[in-house]
Amino acid sequence: MNSEKAEPTAKAALLSALKMARKLSRSTVMSELVVGGQSNRADIVLANDRLSCFEIKTHADTLVRLPKQLDTFTRCFDETTVVAASKHLSAVRALVPDFVGVMELAGAPKAPEIIVHRQASTSSHLSVEFLLQLLPADRLRLVLGGRGLPKKRADLMQHAQAMSIEDARAAVIAFLRDRYRVSSKAFASGAQRSVKCKDLLRLRRLHRIEASTLDDNEAQEWEIFQYVGQSFGQAPPEIIKAFTKV
Structure with a gap:
């Protein structure tokens, strides 16, 4: 299996295991959540009364970025788990x-x-x-009281210094549940006992494709296409049309 297809396959396996363990039933589920900048994404995040992050390292990945990722994720999420291929297990430990x-x-x-x-x-x-990096500036301003506050994030953070971990967590969970409610609900209603690669498409917040029309190979290709598109800008219309059900 090539490196591009390894990621969605591993992600589907992880979500299947979490589903079997009843970890998803009361959670808002997010995929590729941006944390502290576009270059840093958490593979799977669950939001319920806590925030849980799962970082995947497949057989095709290296662990070069893992220390930096963990430094960020463990400051943002209540619980962080590394999901690693067997060959990485000793190094991860x-x-x-x-x-x-x-x-x-x-x-x-x-x-x-x-x-x-x-x-x-x-x-x-x-x-x-x-x-609070998980909140956009306008939501952060609203959480801090709204009117009369500065617009720049750096200035807003000066006002947020006295906020407790509990209040910050509650604000972030409320925002994530609101922002990802529809995609998470679509995923929950579509995925059966075992999560397939095509079910991951429902976790795309602005998805325009019916996952049920694709097999797993096509779903993996769509997942790759979506991720690359976020990195290199809008794809040409004819490419989008080829992947999108009209």
């Missing part, structure tokens, strides 16, 4: 703090099995400043 969860992508890359080696516990690095 050596890299991550004790409170970071560890799961293994075991077996064949085309049909990985999720093995839980350590459940995540509450991060000791949580930061109000990092949590």
